Amino acid sequence: MSFDDYKGAPMSAHTIHVERGAASRFAAAVTDTNPVYHDLRAAREAGFDGIPVPPTWTFASPFLGAWAEDQPADPTGGKGNPMMSIMSDLMKSGGIVLHGEQEFVYHQPVQSGDVLTSFGRINDIYTKESGGKVMTFVVMETVFKNENGEPVVTEIFNLIHRR
């Protein structure tokens, strides 16, 4: 497959339960002691109904809140995340994989009790040469929606293979 064939390819879909304990532990792990993440009374004073999640939480959320029994159908039809095949093909000739850039667009707050659905796809793949190195950029987008089908967070994840 050429790179162009992968553009727009679905990668993953999840149903994600936003659990208070996972949100609080994640906040603590990024050194965030803001009571809004640890005390429901403080969260309510700050305008939330539940414990909100820190800004980068959704990036980890498929590992934290995707319960096996209520996951959507695999959008790759069992072929697996195409990013993995792209990177393993590139790694056959050596090199390293780097997390180049990460972006979050926040549409609505996410808080404990929410059930999100996420859908990820490959937006773009391109190659650049710089300083004698070949860099392949894989740009992925994941949209998280709430139970009303409204987007809450959009993530753009840029991985680089450098050789």
Add this chain to the structure above:
Amino acid sequence: MARPVFKLKADGIDVGSEAPVVSHKLGRTDLVKYAGASGDFNPMHSDEVAAKSAGLPSVFGHGMFSMGLLGRAITDWAGVGNLLNYRVRFTKQTWPEETLSTKIVVTSKEKTAQGNVISADVSLVNQNGEVKLAGSARVLAA
């Protein structure tokens, strides 16, 4: 839910204003905590033996830990729930025993359909001024 409470007032903010700095000395415990809380168990971040056998001097920090630390400084400043956009480029790895400090500098202020929007350049640097992350954020203000 009600909307999140604003923490910033656009009136009191000018281009060049800086948010309070958050500094944190990175320890191996941070790496283990972040691995556990995020589910990212790449051994290069949590297994010193594996990292050394891969030719690294030691384990190194998760890029997303750094982004989380810088995100904390942004929400400390602007209030949780007021972030519109947050993006970074990962420029250097972080290593245990480095002291990482946040830098958030206002670059613009505008009235939009969403309300008062403050844009800032954001970065995380070590004790020698080496930039680990650099990017931007947009936040809402009253």
